[in-house]
Amino acid sequence: MAKNVYEKSVDPATRAMLLEAERAGIETAWDRFEKQQPQCGFGMLGVCCRNCNMGPCRIDPFGEGADRGVCGATADIIVARNLLRMIAAGAAAHSDHARDAVMTFKEMAEGKAQSYRIKDEAKLKALASEYNISTGDRSPEDVALELANVLLSEFGRQTGPIQFTRRAPPKRQKVWEAAGIDPRGIDREIVECMHRTHIGVDNDPVHILLHGLRTSISDGWGGSMIATDVQDVLFGTPTPTTSESNLGVLKEDEVNIIVHGHEPILSEMIVAAAEDPDMIALAKKAGAKGISVAGMCCTGNEVLMRHGIPTAGNFLQQELAMITGAVEAMVVDVQCIMPALGNLAGCYHTKFISTSPKADFPGTVRMEYHEEKALETAREIVRAAVENYPNRDRARVNIPKEKSACMVGFSAEAILGALGGTPQPLIDAIVSGAVKGVGAVVGCNNVKIQHDYGHVNLVRELIKNDVLVVTTGCNAIACAKAGLLRPEAAKEAGSGLRSVCEALGVPPVLHMGSCVDISRILVLAAALANHLGVDISDLPAAGAAPEWMSEKAVSIGAYVIASGVYTVLGTVPPVLGSSAVTKLLTQGTEGVIGASFAVEPDPFKAAKLMIERIEEKRAGLGLGA
């Protein structure tokens, strides 16, 4: 039975666009999900192996058929290997994004990428000093070049440690060393995942999973952290600013450009090009009142955090943005971009523009971007969008009115700045019990869960119970749309959290950025733990990914627990075909890294699990309930 639009999403703008899609006979992810039913039971349980051509093999989860693959791999081995490959893909995505950011940074320092400059010199100096690079009387570009080279060497490092892993509290570093999971390099760990999962290499589930944790640390405290910090130096470290979110940010009478994907490298230039008076004049000539850039997914989060560029929506809204009929150009870079957009663009005037040398899709206009000519390419893209404006079919324009105000831009630096340069006030609030603890809620959308239902309800439940929420990615956008990123949302919080938020003038849910910016959450957690002289696993904190779907989310989940934070997943990972791996992930890791996973699709029950964990940790620190 197909679901109705109310069952598909809690977001009114999404419901309106899904009705429009139904009316127009246009297929969306929800329809394709229906057509995929029933999904393969072997796949869902993780017991299918395609790693060699004696297979594919699968294990009968009910014990009547094969209990081993051709090579003899059991369900435990197959599930662990498949999970390791998911972590490898996720870590690769984040870290390859980071590599591109550093390459741009390097070309900027060498004067080859003239579109870019150093925006945050203070952060440049701070990073340089972490690497013992002298800054004395050198030009910022000179320092940047040396920094770029050492950052690049982190990817190919063979023996570790990755410098930013030293930001973790000393106790956490010891935990990693004791477990043998302190990463030796970024690329090395990812490559080793592929080696270990090749036929006939690593066939011990515990051994395999430990390497998964090591790989994930090289993402969270390596690739992702490098991406965040280099982007901050290049584009500015976010500070609190206000904006709007949801499909209602699209403009009836302006050229609408959506930047979608994950990297700020080109989108920063598009934002600049769209502000160019020549381009605006061109838009006016085409009959528009101006040019409006809106974000989607994490590219959206990047430009939202740094420039207050409004966000049109999260992952499951990408098709819906096109269905408004008001988008002149959907400009994409990498990750979480549905190939379905190509067909859909054919039904509207929208130009689907792919820009990354790595990522193309059916039905795109290809406008490949390179660092040396970034602004030029951005101008061409904006021009293409402007020239497409007269092709807009006014009869088909249907922009939902919904949009919500939001306060964003809470980098770790901004949060510490707001607290007066030290985490002490937040610690005082936690000690007094006004703030019970911190919940990190992140992750994707997934059609398996009513869109935004998991996100919004989990976050509401946490703040109601005085848990301060830090958020990134598609959860952050869901919260923005639900009005939870407004300082007035403090009214929805428990009295303790409410008073703290009102005193500081901040929302009870702090938007910390894109999915690579979960590294900001790690930095904040490390600052709190270091200030108290404890490990991150001692903090009254818990994580959640209520609607996760991507392999990146698997890597994130792994590095969050490897950092010592208990994490509740809202959708079931493909591991239940192995009771051994399931037990390891939900219990076994506790004894090794002080944290584990839980799976709970019901956001209210998930909040309860997180709060219980936070209470436990409060008790451990000798704090009252």
Added chain:
Amino acid sequence: MKEILVRPERCLGCRSCEIACAVEHSETKGLFSAASEKPTPRKRVYVEFAPEYAISVPMVCRHCEDAPCVSVCPTGALRQDGVTRIVSHDPEACIGCWTCASVCSYGMIGRNREERVAIKCDRCPDMEVPACAAACPTGALVYKEVEEFSGSKRAESALKMARGVAAGGSR
């Protein structure tokens, strides 16, 4: 009456029918929970592979109109509904003599190891479409009236012959 009919040319051997069958016959009726249930849920449909032709064939109880398993069952554990012709099995009455297995031409009598009794397709009494047919991603298993199924096969075949006539064959 609808029957579970097989179009073996469509079977890819994915065994989704087997999984769905075991899940439907579990206590919890959910994949994730059924996978860890004890006793292990049992399937009643079997994807058989014919290596000579590299073809998989899903085999499911035919619920024969004149069912040999029912006529040989000494305890009445196997019964046939007078109207639906569905052959059902009562594990309480079953003595595990396996006479039914001996006479079933299709090998559709399985063994419940824990209870030491026979186990067979009950055509999912709680479902509108039996779990195996509902789960088949390619339509190799369909739940249809024989008349309708054969009718569409006839029409398909007739179309082929008509095409031959139109092309000038046997004129």
